[in-house]
Amino acid sequence: MKYDFSSLSPNDFEDLSRDLLGRELCVRFEAFPEGPDDGMDGRHCVGEGSIILQAKHYYRSGFSALKSKMGKERASIDRLQPKRYLLTTSTPLTPNNKRTLAGIIGPALLSEGDMLGPDDLNALLRKYPDIEKSHQKLWAQSTTVLEEVVTGAVKQAMARPAEVPSVLANMLSPRGTTEDNSQIVERDVVYLIKSSPIDDEFVLWLAPKLEAEGYRVFADILTLQPGDRWRRETNAVLQARTAKVLLLCKDATLADQHVQDDLDIALETGNELGDTRFIIPLRLEPGRKVKGIGDAVPVDFVRGWAEGLATLIDALSRQKVPRSSEAPTIDRNWEIFRRRGAVPLVEESERLTSNWLRVVEAPDVIRFYEASGVIDGRSLQAAIDAYPYPSALQGSGFITFAAQAEVDEAFESAGRFRLKREIPLLHFVGNGIPEIGIERQVASNLVIAMLKKAWYAYCKQCGFLEFQYSNGTGFHASAEQAPTGQRIPWGKQGERRSSMLRNVAKGHIWQFGVTGMPFFWPFWHFKLKSRVLFSTDNGTATGIDIDDPKKLHRLRRSLCKGWRNKQWYGRMLAFLELLSGESAYIRLPMSSDTAIVLEAAPVLFSSPVSTALPDILDADEEETDLSTLGRPANDDEEGAA
Known part of the structure; x- marks a missing residue:
């Protein structure tokens, strides 16, 4: 609509102009009260001068009156020097x-375009319709604008229901039709009955893994937020599209009324389908049987989620639950939802301590010795095993860091050996010795094995206890090195702190240890993997060893969860x-006169960002905090599992 601005008072016109x-x-003009305006109705001040705005509401007076008025304003404009x-x-x-007006106003007017008449103002109103709506007197008599305002209010008051979320809508859509146009609905959905938010973590772990196996998964975590009303639609998916229901079984979950409502619908649907195995219970903690499916054999996730997943996938396959034959697609919304509770990043750098120990010194060369005559392979292997430093059998000889004199003495019982090759260590790792059958990868593996052997020997020499894990050898502080409940001081002078390596919690003694793993990339270093070993507390310093790997695994998951x-x-x-003593370095002997030297302090890295998490525990509180003791289940509870 085109306005002549006759409905506005002079003050209203000034407001609209500003x-x-x-x-x-893109500036803000100052406004001034009614009265003499000293040549300005709006002002924007900047360092190098001001922008002055004057608004002249001369609709009824015409151009002659405006021209006369501007002649009188010239002195004020010159004085302001805008x-x-x-x-x-x-x-x-x-x-x-x-x-004409440009000549009257003078040099302060940079361009005739800086004078705006009603046509120019109407163009700006079309460009900025929100300003038009904010000036009610302008459009109070405009039928068009009034209709738009009223229509918008009515639409808002009678808002249509929001569209069904796409995840849910896709499952509500039928897959095809018959010749008489009746709908064919394929049951291909694995429906998770859960309680929010207590089951969200498990669902966000399980659902993508099932989708990776080709199954179509639904859980209300993707569609239902507080205030959403999709109960009818989710029930439709449960009744018409679901092939199997996975019921999460925890006492708190089963106490949720929404879970009970879904379970009732699932039981009814299973009866209608004649599928006695329509509901598959997933046991997440020891608990009571579920009413209505008490005879159903649950999939056990208590002993381990990975083990439970394998059992579940096997059950779905045996029960012929439909799965896609195409490349699996994982809904990105699982990850999006998981990140909703993520810790925000802060644009501040942060120093981070790694679990890497840098190798700062290594032998210059590695040597290959070959037998001078016929030797017995078993005798040579026995000599290698008895040799206190790392070496490796290779053909009719062996690889070692030792010099000739040391070899003559240490391997005398196995025969006589002469130095065949002496090669720089880095060249050996990077290239091997192909001419004697040692390719690059073999050479790299040989040195890795020798570094591990040196680490093991050093840890044993220091008195640490060895324990064989399924994926490596760990070393733990003994009761003599770290008495139960005693803190071990560590840190730089003036910044000393202390931590426990052994303590008692819920009838068990936990012992902290590490596995050292050598790596060559991006530089030579040892990576430390934390280990926790448990024994049953019987009042002695060491306790009774636990030989059950599954029980050890459960204790790690429960007790260490709070650390x-x-x-x-x-x-x-x-x-x-304890490992380095008073030294800043750890020396791993490779022969009587060579060693691999590690820095005893882990490598520090710098992160360009940090997190908003507060560090609320000081050095003394961290070992008295209840989370140090964890929350392991007692033996009776584990037996009930």
């Missing part, structure tokens, strides 16, 4: 009118303190 020009120029002068008027302006990163970090540094 709003329109301010929006167009950087830029702007004029708005309700009087229609022709090009000749603008040229914070700061506590893991402290235990690792306390372990290194």
Whole structure:
């Protein structure tokens, strides 16, 4: 609509002018009270001068009156010396009118375009309709604008229901039709009955893994948020599209009324389908049987989620639950939802302590010795095993870091050996010795094995206890090195702290330890993997060993769950303190006169970002905090599992 601005008072016209020009120029104009305006109705001050705006509402007076008024304003304009002068008027302006006014206003007017008549103002109103709506007097008599405002209010008051979320809508859609146009609905959905938010973590872990196996998964975590009302639609998916229901079984979950409602629908649907195995219970903790499916054999996730997943996938396959034959697609919304509770990043750098020990010194060369005559392979292997330093059998000889004199003495019982090759260590790792059958990868593996052997020998020499894990050898502080409940001091002078390596919790003794693993990339280093070993507390310093790997695994998951990163970090540094003693380095002998030397302090890295998590525990609190003792189940509870 085109306005002549006759419905506005002079003050209203000034307000409108400030709003329109301010929006167009991206500046804010100051407003002044009614009365003498000293030549300005709006002002924007900047360092090098001011932008002055004058608004002349001369709709009824015409151009002659405007021209006369501007002649009187010239002195005020010159006195203000604005950087830029702007004029708005309700009087229609022709090009000749603008040229005339430009001569009157003087040099403060940079361009005739800085004079805006009603046509220019209407153009700005079309450009900024929100300003038009904010000036009620402007459109109070406009039927078009009034209709738009009323229509918007009615639409808002009678808002249509929001569209069904796409995840849910896709499952509600039928897959095809018959010749008589009746709908064919394929049951291909694996429906998770859960309680929010207590089951969200498990569902966000399980659902993507089932989708990776080709199954179509639904859980309300993707569609239902507080205030959402999709119960009818989710029930439709459960009744019409679901092939199997997975019921999460925890006491708190089963106490949820929504879970009970879904379970009732699932039981009814299973009866209608004649499928006695329609509901598959997933046991997440020891508990009571579920009413209505008491005879159903649950999939056990108590002993381990990975083990439970394997059993579940096997059950779905045996029961012929439909799965896609195409490449699996994992819904990205699982990950999006998981990240909703993520810790925000802060644009601040942070120093991070790694679990890497840098190798700062290594032998210059490695040597290959070959037998001078016929030797017995078993005798040579026995000599290698008895040799206190790392070496490796290779053909009719062996690889070692020892010099000739040391070899002559140490391997005398196996025969005589002569130095066949002496090669720089880095060249050997990177290239091997192909001419004697040692390719690059073989050479790299040989040195890795020798470094491990040196680490094992050093840890044993220091008195640490060896334990064979399924994926490596760990070493733990003994009761003599770290008495139960005693803190081991660590850290630099003036920043000393302490951490426990052994303690009692819920009838068990836990012992912290590490596995050292050598790596060559991106530089030579040992990576430390934290380990926790348990024994049954019987009042002695060491307790009774636990031989059941599954029980050890459950204890790690429960007891160590409460340990914070700061506590893991402290235990690792306390372990290194015992390992290195008073030295800043750890020397791993490779022969009688050579060694691999590690820095005893872990490598520090710098992160370009940090997190908003507060560090609320100080050095003394971290070992007295209840989370240090964890929350392991007692033996009776484990037996009930």
